[in-house]
Amino acid sequence: MFSMKPMSKVRVTCSSASVEKLVKELYDFGMIHVKKSKQLGEGKPLTSFNDVSSALISLRAIEREYAIKTKIEGKELPLNELSKRLESLELSFLDDSKKRIQELESNISSFKERLKELDLFKEIDFNLPESELVEYACFDFKKDFTLKNASVYKFGSYALIAFPKKDRDKVFSSLKGVALRFVNIPRIEKTFSQDYSDVQKQLDYASRELKDLKTELSGFLEKNSSEIVFLRKSFELLARKSELPLKFGFTESLCSVEGWVLEKDYSHLKHSVEKEFSNKVLVEKIDSNDLPPSEYNNPTLARPFESFMSFLSVPRFDELDPSIFVALTFPLFFGMILGDIGYGLILVLMGLAIRWKAKDKFVSDAGGILTYSGVFTIIFGFFYFEFFGFEEVFGFHIEPFIHRADPHGVQELLALSVLFGFLHLALGFILAIWNNYKHHHYKHALAKGGWLLLSISMVFLISQSIDIVFFESIKHYAEVFGPELALYGTLIGLGVLLYTEGVIGLFEIPGYFSNLLSYMRIAALGLAGVIIAGLVNQLKPDLALVASLDPLAIVMFVLTLIFFLIGHVVSLSLGIFESGIQSLRLHAVEFFSKFYKGGAESFSPLKRK
Amino acid sequence: MAGIETGLVALAAGLAVGVGAIATAWVQSNIGAAGMGLMAEKDGKETQVLIMLALPETLVLFGTVVAYLILTT
Incomplete structure (x- = not known):
């Protein structure tokens, strides 16, 4: 319960020709955490690796390119079956379509460009024959005009003129004050109007083709997207298998694999592999100085907090797993901060809903943590007697143990927070003693014992001068044992610290107090929460407004109700987050910081059963 | 009408929360920027960034406690 599951390191050695069979056996067994072998030569993947990885590359690229989001699980199928299914998909259609779409889009954009050029001239039904003697110009004119040396064709406010090249200067000088702006004349093949209608036809045709192709493509993707994702995931499963021998050690004739298995699973692994290989294999336990990977070993109730521990840092195999303590203290502090019956009920419901719906273990565990935190929020809600920030539940009110909105209550809550902090840190020291004792680090264990004694004695001493209800019991014990005892405890604690940690240890005493005072945040955050909820409750909708049947009053009621609900959602969200x-x-x-190292590797077997 | 002492007490309480809040905001902005950089560079650092971000909140929380004590004593 307080430590990780016992592990054994195993080595399996067989003929290198049987590597494929070994991979299959290991996957069938599942519960083995394979480590890179330090024995023999470099590992190499299975021969199927190249086929699998090239299929994976193209499937992943297609998924990304067409943003396929279908959710479907893969299946362990043989490579030839997967390859057949991949071939029957005819994915080359996607490549061809992509190329054709690019081509069509580029054509469409050049057709549009051409139409823009011809647009001004689209009504003109003649062409402009090229000649060395004749020149053409087109311009926008601001007043009517006549030209001696040129033929003029007017359309709208534009004019197209043809004139002998030799008269160029004369023509242009007579256009001064007439032409506003010259326009480029597009090159044409037939006439302006015919060219325009030809390009328009080409554009229509290309647009239709593009539309049809896109419809066909989306139909293809709709039909095949789940198969594409299924194949990708199935190939990924295969890839994991074909990559596994990269961790093996190889010689020309032998291959060997090392890994960790749960101690209870060792004989099962040995029997199943030996049976499959007709004893032409060596399965043995090996001694190792490496730290085994960590596999939690907690009762069901504490399991959601395993994800919490992994989120922070996975406990080492050789240290105490604090999940079970965290399962008690995390929701306790959470509830103490939020402390509201209404919010607590919502949290419990949210937590249960998440746990019910979630497929992912981490999310499901988060739901569990939320449920526990909700339960403690309800308990502290009764302690403070708060229901969505109100001090009564449907007209029912009981006197709270601590009134958080009252100055005296806040002082009591501050003291209670520090008291819980003291107990939490003391637990930390006890766990540190346990950890160090287990590893025969007796001097360190003694140092932590010194810290524990010093912290208890100092709190006993300080309690003499504090007149707050929660310190009365401490004060009572301090009086029973006599104030001298606390003083002796402090002195002995200091002595132990000096002996075990030297003068540096003494410098850490303010650090302990800073840690202790840090727990005051529980009260401070609680107070902030109460004030926010109180502010929201000032918007409490008045039912009398509805009873008056005045439309304006009803609108006011609805608006207030909306703001009231939004306010509580914000208050609850802030509460949960903080x-x-x-x-x-x-x-x-x-x-x-008192006892925990963490940073271990989680036990990740090939397949969980 | 409240005397100047009341005003000074209110000012002290306001400063306790206000300065704490400014300090927290300043530190969190630095940690936030660095944290985003770290997360972009390296996977699996979300926990550390989250904890680092929560560390400077102590300043404003203690500010709140002190302000409350100033106002009530």
Whole structure:
């Protein structure tokens, strides 16, 4: 419960010709965490690797290119079956269509360009024969005109003129004050109007083809997208298998694989592999100084917090797994900060819904954590007696243990927060003693013992001068044992610190107090939450407005109700985020710094059963 | 009408929260920018960034506590 599942390191050695069979056996067994072999020569993938990876590259590229989002699981199928299914898809259609679409789009854009050029001249039904003696010009004119040396064709406010090249200067000088702007005359093959209608036809044809091709393409994708995703995922499963021997050690005739299995699974692995290989294989346990990967070993109730621990840092195999403690203290601090019956009920419902719907373990665990936190939020909701920030539940009110909106209540909550902080840190020291004792680091264990004694004694001493209800019990014990005992405890603690950690240890005492005071955030955040909820509740809709049957009053009621609901959603979201993140911080920074190393590798078997 | 002492007390409480909030915002903006950079460079660093972001909130939270104590004592 407090440590990881026991592991054995195993080595399987067989003929290198049987590597494919070995991979299949290992995958069938599943629960083995394969490590890169340090024995023999470099590993190499299975022969099927090239086919699998090229199929994967093209399938992934297609998925990305056409943004295929279909969700479907892959299946372990043999390579030849997958290859046949891939071929029957005729994916070359996608490549051909892509090329043709690009071509058509480029044609369409050049047709449009050409139409733009011809647009001004589209009504003109003649051409302009090329001649060395004649020159043409087109311009926008601002007043009517006549030209002696040129033929003029007017259309709208434009004029097209033809004149002998030799008279160029004369023509242009007589156009001064007439021509506003000269226009380029497009090159034509037939007449202006015929060219225009030809290009228009080509554009229509290309646009139709493009539309048809796109329809055909989307039909193809609609029909085949699930098959494409299925094949990609199935090829990925195959790729994992064909890549696995990269971690093996090879000689010309032998191959060997090393990995971690759960201790209880070792004999099963040995029997199944030996049976399949008719004993032409060596399966053995090997000694190793490497740290085994970590596989949690917690009761069902604490399991959602395994994801929480992995999110922070996976516990090492050789240290204590604090999941079970975190399962109690995280929701406790969360509930203490949020503390509201109404919000708690919503959290429990949200948590259960997430747990019910989620397929991913991490999300499902987050739902579990939310449910636990919701339960503690309800418990503290009764403690503060708050229901969506109100101090009564449908007219029912009981006197809270702590009134958070009251100055005295805030002081009590601050003291209670520090008290919980003290207990949390003391638990951290106890776990540190346990960890160090287990590893025979007796001096370190003694140092943590010194810290524990020092912290308890100092809190006993300080409690003498604090007059707050939650410190009365501490004060009571301090009086029973006598104030001298706390003083002796402090002195002994200091002595132990000096002996085990030297003067540096003494410098860390303010650090302990800073950690302790850090727990005051529980009260501060709670207070901020209460104030926000109180502000929202000032918008409480008045039912009397509806009873008056005045339309304006009803609109006011609806508007207030909307703002009221939005306000509570914002308040709850802030509450969840802040309570979650600050409770996480109290664990990651204050609590774990006392005993926790973490940073281990998770046990990731080939296949979980 | 409240005396100048009341005004000074209110000012002190306001400063306790305000300065704490400004300091938190300033530090969080730096950590946030660096954190985004780190996450873009390296996968699996979200937890550390989240915790680092939560660290400076202590300033404004303690500011709130101090302000409350100033106002109530």
